[in-house]
Amino acid sequence: MDDVTERARALYDKYRFGDIRLGAEKVRSRREDRHLLKFLAMIPAGAHLCDIGCGAGYWMDVYHEYGVHKENITALDLSSGNVDALRQRGYSAFCGNAMDLPFADDIADCAICQGVLHHTQAPERAFEELVRITRSGGLMYISVYNQWHPYFYVVHKATFPFRYLYWNWNKTLPTIALYPFFSAAIQSITYLTKGSFMDRKSCMALFMDQVMTPRAHLFSRSRIRKYAERHGCEVLEFGYTRWFDMLSAIIQVGKA
Ligand SMILES: C[S@@+](CC[C@H](N)C(=O)[O-])C[C@H]1O[C@@H](n2cnc3c(N)ncnc32)[C@H](O)[C@@H]1O
Structure with a gap:
């Protein structure tokens, strides 16, 4: 492989990627x-x-x-x-x-x-x-x-250095450095559009799927x-x- x-x-x-939840919703x-x-x-x-x-x-x-x-x-x-x-x-x-x-x-x-x-x-x-x-x-x-869509340039293309370090050096430090910014942006958008915040597990799954995904x-x-x-x-x-x-x-x- x-x-x-x-x-x-x-x-x-x-x-695991599936339900993205706002609390129970x-x-x-x-x-x-x-x-x-x-x-x-x-x-x-x-x-x-x-x-x-x-x-x-x-x-x-x-x-x-x-x-x-x-x-x-x-x-x-x-x-x-x-x-x-x-x-x-x-x-x-x-x-x-x-x-x-x-x-x-x-x-x-x-x-x-x-x-x-x-x-x-x-x-x-x-x-x-x-x-x-x-x-x-x-x-x-x-x-x-x-x-x-500009979103993927920002969240995926522009974050290349972090992803490179994540896969080739250390998984924790690039995540700690980048995740708070992703979370703040995504949670703000979610709150504005849905009226509530996403649960933390869902937000992390989204971060991994869209930012740290190998390709x-x-x-x-x-x-x-x-x-x-x-x-x-x-x-x-x-x-x-x-x-x-x-x-x-x-x-x-x-x-x-
Ligand atoms: C963003 S999730 C989408 C899951 C589902 N289709 C949905 O809409 O909820 C991407 C999924 O693709 C799977 N995946 C990624 N690369 C794959 C591959 N080469 N072969 C099969 N599945 C793959 C992952 O395991 C993951 O579950």
Whole structure:
């Protein structure tokens, strides 16, 4: 396994990504992911859905609300903690790498890969794997960091020295130096937009996911379109999250 993937596994094992909470309430809200909901509404009854990079399984309840039953979901994540927790909830979950999926060709009617491709060492390789496991005519939904959003330049690109020290020298000191600034900024934004602060565990998980993550590629529409063209797919529609930080695409898989 390459360095980036090894590091991502260690990071997401320790800081599992799923619910981001304001006390007992979830900050991540279904209403803010309208594009994903639109995609779920397009899925035919009885379809087999693969969630690649499923994290702690935040979206499972939403899939059920849209008529996708537990037995029709296959989930995969790099972190064994996430996979074990999902198995305990009765899901068919697998530990694996998005760039080398342990699934046969064409097993999925639709594949979802939310917030994952940008963290992989080779996103196009992961995209190709999503296409391989999705049947011809099936649908894919991907969401990635939007390269035109200034947030990711500030939180990811500009923090490179801290991340370098974190992975190559010492994990504690760069975290102590940077986290208070991240926390103050994110908590202020959360308070202004949601009327309450995020819990500390969620804030740290977000910090690790967005700042200390070993890799965060940024994406434009044209990059996604190129991936689609090169792998025989068609982008049906692009979308954004409420604050335009994430770019998403609904893609139809076409295989010769
Ligand atoms: C930001 S979280 C998103 C989780 C979930 N999709 C969600 O929306 O709540 C990113 C997830 O991608 C997983 N991940 C990162 N690199 C991966 C890879 N190469 N293969 C599989 N999963 C990966 C991490 O373990 C983590 O759970």
